[in-house]
Amino acid sequence: CKSKFEKLKASNDNARKYKEAIRYYNKKDYGKALELFEILVPRYRGQEQAEDLYYYYAYTNYKMRDYTSARYHFKTFADTYPSSTRSEECRFMAAYCYYLDSPIFSLDQENTSKAIEALQLFINLYPKSDRVAEASKLIQNLRDKLEDKSYANSKLYLTIGDYQAAVISFNNTLRDYPDTKYAEEIEYLIVKAQYLFANNSYETKQEERYTSAIEFADEFIEKFAQSKYIKTVQDYKKDSEAGIVHAKNWMTQATLNMKAAKKAAEKDSVNSQSTPPSVKDKNPELVN
């Protein structure tokens, strides 16, 4: 024996189904409402009630927390009925569903980028809407998330001791997010990473790399004179200068001792052919 709902589903009485679907929706029984809407949407296509029906259908998906379906249906609604009074709302909801589908920053951020795009499109289409302020706030949240991700992944290279990768990655973060809230910290970490990179390199490469660390340090001191890191950065600079002196001494020694020089050159060529960067496997903890 079929339940009342099953009978209704099997019947051909579209008008009754429509009425019942709305009733289920209002009763918050979204599961049943969705089943009926799914049957009705293709049947009513091109007819007068289609607009209302589709609006409910999109919201039912939203209430069921199926944001992937919901955003598609909200967008379809807005595309199909651009002159409807609800199209602004649906355009916003489509973007908002992407927003809800955006995961924590340490996972893939495809939905975050799409949410930003969709919210931006909303602002462009309805610049005078009441929802613009909220949309802008959401965009800011999403951008912060991307910024956090870029910062955290750059910092990971520093943590696992890939100093050259850390320097490049931090610089990329600064370039991609010029107004980042981490600016001071990133620039400090660049100095630190570049210093550690130089310190863990072969003597033949050290002068160039220490010089670069000094440049980064000077830049930091100029930009962030009041920083809490200023003392540490000055220490890195001093140590780098000492490091250059040491490297130069070593090089002079090496030139005097032809055998050592030859060995160093060999080491270096081996290094540039195999896996760069030419970083010695020194213990980084010692220099911290």
Place this chain on the structure above:
Amino acid sequence: KSLSPDSLSYLNPKDYIIGGITVSGTKALDKDVLIQISKLNKGDRINLPGEANARVIKSMYEQGLFDDVQLNITSINMDTIYLEIVVDERPRLSRLHITGIRKGEIEDVQKKLNDKTGKIVNQNLLNTTSGIIKRHFNEKGYLNTTVDMKPKPDPADSNNVILDVIVDKKTKIKINSITFEGNEAFSQKKLKGFLKNTRTKKFYNIFGSKKFKQDKYDEDKQTLVEKMQAEGYRDAQLVSDTVSKHDEKTVDVKMKVFEGHKYYFGNITWSGNAKYSTADLVKILRISKGDVFSEEELGKRLSGPTPSNDDVSSLYLNNGYLTYNADPVQTRIYNDTVDLDIRITEGPLYTISKVIVKGNDVTNDKVVYREIRTKPGQPFNKELLIRSTRELSQLGSFDEQKTEPRPTNINPSEGTVDIVYNVVEKPSDQIELSGGFGGGQLVGTLGLTFNNFSLRNIFNLKAYRPLPKGDGQKLSIRGQSSGRTYQNFSFTFSEPWLGGKKPIFFSLSAYTQGSSTGQYFAKTDRRYNNLRINGIGVTLGKRLNWPDNYFQLNYSLNFDHYNLDNYGSAYLFSTGTSYNIKLTQELSRNSIDAPIYPTTGSNIKFTIQATPPYSLFNNTNYRIATPEERYKFVEYHKWKFDAQWFQTLTGKLVLMSQVRFGFLGYYNSKVGQSPFERFKLGGDGMQSYQFLQGSEIIGLRGYQNFSVVPVGSGYNASNNPGSVVFNKYTLELRHPVIASQSATIFLLAFAEGGNTWNNFGEYNPFNVRRSVGVGARIFLPIFGLLGLDYGYGFDRIPGASDAGKGQFHFSISQSLNGGFN
């Protein structure tokens, strides 16, 4: 009276005000709704002719309701225009009713047809439907399939139709004969061999299909010519080919080929190379003047891929020259000789700027990034890209086939490139639920393994999906019980990057096991008995960069505690306590390419395990000590060597060769050989619970479990106390049946030999008990690896009645993650 907007001059588009819109040609649809869909509003301005009319037609078509849409002008009055939308409304498809083929075939066809319900039924729909069905069966060798279609109105809905599709696939067409014309240098047989998927119906063609499949045939025609050219016949052509009906079920294939004559390489010159000298490149090209001309070989040597990656492109691509390109230009062709000038475009040296991971919907960035070997700041390197991909797949969280690294954002002016790793998550958790006989009773097992666990989120309710995931940690919990007489619970947690700074592997495991046949009697009753074993272990491991970066060094500290109360004769004494405290060092090198079905690489492990030498300082007089005193603190040292090699022989056939050796020694002759940690050889190699002294169980197929006892000893499978020396060799041929994300199945044939000895003095590596056999392994992501083998042992073992007979062996979860059995 109405005119098309095209009749207005495109030279002079004008703005009009819409005075009114009418709709004609509708059947069931509402006209007002259609006007709304058209996005035309009365009173709006419209620029005609222009984009506006195209837009109207497009948005009407998007509804999928009409076969034809037109926008016409009914009249123009000054700047007011009256428009008419003319539609050709068609009934819609409510369902396809396919007949004439089996249910399974209908499902296959439905899948290919996608869902066409709701679409309008017009000639186009009929044509595509029939085309898809015909193509589906043509591919399977049914060349004469007919499809007949009859639309009929849907009784449930007036504007819908049901499409009756009657399929008659007729008989399958096979190939009777293939004949070639115009061939002199190539024999008929050789040319036939070039056609991989087009084969005649002959008894010797056991493998491959004999059906005639048009698409395979077209591919084969292409490869035929390529293969002829690869043997130096650079002018080879397929002149014509005919497929004619032989009888109702077979066709004859005739092919006319032009061979031309055989060519050889002449002088090869190089230009455009600056980074590498011509002399170096000549060495790597490995083609010299006088070799048979083959464009295929030349292409491989210049642009790859070659199996050992020793081609010219690898040289450039592994050293940063990402946009390397080689263009071999045939500068002169005289008689049978082709002179070449290889023009190389090196491009700039590319350095990696960003490394981006996409598709990690579960696994956190750091887990993926820390495994990737291409780092910002390094020159581009194809080999490291491939190695990173392989190592990502070894994390076990991603689909191996779908992990795809791609250089993007190639910036030649700055010499930078970004690398995007596209990964696809796959389910990695495993459930083990089994029931089986062990020690004469039914034992049930429930095990859960989470391979991508996140411990730090254990109190974060938001992270439960359904468990906290994404940090690459492993948690497994396992319980085994046969009711009141035996219970075993174990727990393991491991973290591959302890502290997050360096790849230091950490694992913590603990277990407790209870066994009793009389625990329900009072403690004072003589029938009461009980055994409890508790253990805890910690492992720390480090990847080494020397001698190469496939090495790993592990240390473990394990503590086992045995507590017996009137437990009978199964153990060394019946009431008392024993401690087994051991430190293990394991040096291993693992370069296998895949955990489940390795095709290349090796896995070598050297282990030393030792307990403290208690007898040096505990003042026990071992000459007169009781077993309780003697085994309170167990002492021994143990040495093991295991090695496994994988080689691809041909195609997908893989040879696994393996050597294993183990030795257990003592510190003090007064204490003697330890009864703990001995080796038991024979059978399926499954760990079994009833052995108390931590025996190591080594499989040897073709013999009963634990039945391979030292030559001359009086032991048998049931009272085997284990031996102190063992040695085992295996050769195994493997071939995959299914290798997909959802299941891996492979068949194997093996020959193995092994033996045990009572002391090192008797050890003879050439005196082994031998066996051969066949088997299969099935890997299902949630169940792990299941295996079934049939082995035949050649050598008689005194006391074992069924040695020298065939044996079946069933195994679970072996040879995974560095297992050696």
